[in-house]
Amino acid sequence: MAINRRDFLKLGGLAVISSVASSALAKNFTKGSETLTGKRWVMVIDVLKCKENSAMCVSKCVEACHVVHNVPQIPDKKKEIKWIWEEKFQHAFPELSTNRYLNEKFWDVPFLLLCNHCDEPPCVRVCPTQATFKRYDGIVMMDFHRCIGCRFCMAACPYGARSFNWFDSKSYLTKVNPEYPARSKGVVEKCTFCDERLAEGKIPACVEACPGKALHFGDLANLNDPIHQILKGRIAIRRKEALTTKPSVYYLIG
């Protein structure tokens, strides 16, 4: 069926305009008034409080995070998935544990490790699909829909903060939060600073769950945020500073 060029261009133009018009129904999106907004979210972990309460600590933070986010409990340690967990000092700060005086002070203290939501994250730099990306509020986000599971981010993360779904996770769930999805096999996952809770005006689950109030969360870019008071006058360290990834998780060790 022959069609001359003018008619083809007219039809084509019409098709483009109509598709744009039909999709131009109200496309308004907005945050809520209750949404917690920030420019640079940080978490501050008061290690001395963890040390103080370590006898009665049952890792409510870890439990809260993993329950709220449907993180599966996989028995094989090699294939485990964890968004936040505890490590001993020599494994949390291996670059510092050649210092025996620090080692002596902290050898039995639980250090909470999670994604550091670095200011300059190497994982974001290497992701080929931008499935992990740095959001406007400083959170290094995961888009589970886009992730192809190449695990380049896992290789690039200097902190070992990322886990991979080696199997279908649903069969390993014990409790389920029906308000949050699980993940299918083949995607990388990690802490997202509870972005879905921030959207509803709630602080991260781990921060809320700690009975000893050892965890704090705030916006470092907001000079009125109480996080500044917490950090002032204390000694705060971050993991692997020498790599200049500029992590957003501070550990108060003094």
Add this chain to the structure above:
Amino acid sequence: MHNSDKVIVGIIIFILFFAMPFWLNFGKAKALPKPELPSDTKECVESREYMRAYHMKMLLDWRDKKVREGQVYYINSQGKFFKMSLQNTCMKCHKSMEKFCDRCHKTASAHPDCWNCHIKPEEVSKWQ
């Protein structure tokens, strides 16, 4: 034609193979799908016609806006606010993947993989 016996037999097998969907499903045409609509609400996020045509596009828009841009609410053409969530907004009214989503999807042979990750309302009882 050279090898005409082999060629003609090949063509017949080819036609039979590619017409399989037709002669395998002969006489099995079903009635139009009837998804079970929610009894308590009459209005969805947008009109029925719009949702029929664009629900998948809307869901994709929602997920990009929510996950990637941190937006929370969708304002529909009537100005009503809806929290963007498949599990908590859409399924709160539609309540069942099998009785709603699947009814049309099975007929149309559409296989969206939402529920590989997202938790179906039917599944929740498995863990409670």
Add this chain to the structure above:
Amino acid sequence: MIEKALRGGVGYWLWLLFLLSLVFIGFLCYLYQLKVGLGITGLSRDVSWGFYIANFTFLVGVAAAAVMVVLPYYWHNYKEFGKITIFAEFLAISAVIMCLLFVFVDIGNPMRAFNVLRYPTPNSIMFYDVLVLSGYLLLNLLCGWTVLHSYYRDTKYPSWLKPFIYLAIVWAPTIHIVTAFLYQGIPGRHFWLTAIMAPRFLASAFSAGPALILILMSIIKKVANIDVGERPIQTLAKIVTYAFILNMLFFLFELFTAFYSNIESHKLPIEYLFFGLHGHAEWVGFMWVSYILAVIALLLLITPYTRKRETTLILACIFVFVSTWIDKGIGLITAGFTPTPFETITTYIPTLPEIGITIGVWATGFLVLTILYKVAIEVMKSKELRVKYEGFLF
């Protein structure tokens, strides 16, 4: 010309059947992986890349090595390489196909593979890797096939092909440099964070690739009676020799930096590979085999007497190939992840299904290689004034 691959002796069809059965086994293993997930491999949260990526890394080098033959022939008119150029290009095609397959079987969500192209990410080296590998495949297919076809039709290759050939020559080291960049820009993995990664990659590629070409040429001589000549073999042998010397030197440079600086994070991966660490010594045997073979190969290659005789040369080439495969393959990957960021050690050993899939991919590559080589050989044969035809396979 493809019809030339459809006629062959019994040996040819038996070889293809053998390869197809390996491909089939690999395919079944892959279906199992698709069903259950990457959990069927020996990979773990700490060692998240393994045998697939190891083979991929090694094969990118083999693919790039075609340039060692193509460059002298096209840029410097080294006519002696006239007969091997097509075989080098066809090897590159087969190797790149294996690379792309290894990447594909390694990703967790293969159905989403096109996301890499749908959402281009200029800051991601892996994005570039996908582009350059696909481009290299297309370039080699174009150049190799067109040149062979022109030769078949007794004419010089068309002039429009020349820029593509030149592009392929520049592209070849690029694919391997980009692959090296995958590793050498990662801040947390100290075994990889070294500027000499790219030169090491190139040196090992330009020794292993031509070594494989030499092995293949000797096989072709035996089974298809195609003799490419003594001079190209010897020139290529010298290229393998010098590239391999550089490869070993670069390794010694790495040893110096790690042990003279005495920095733990630099020393530990090397200690893990060669001596074991904290009771974990999985790869010690393999690494020593790799380097002992390397030393023997080096001696055989440097000594003119053994380099000039075919049996010792081919033995040296086999040693170079196997040694580099271990060192640049699994040695490179596991050392990058060991010790972990927590300074612990997590063992990685490939599982049977993982090995099955790997064998399947290698068999696919050799299948492509066999078919392409058959075409090239038949074209060459039709040009030769050889009367006697005593080929067994072909």
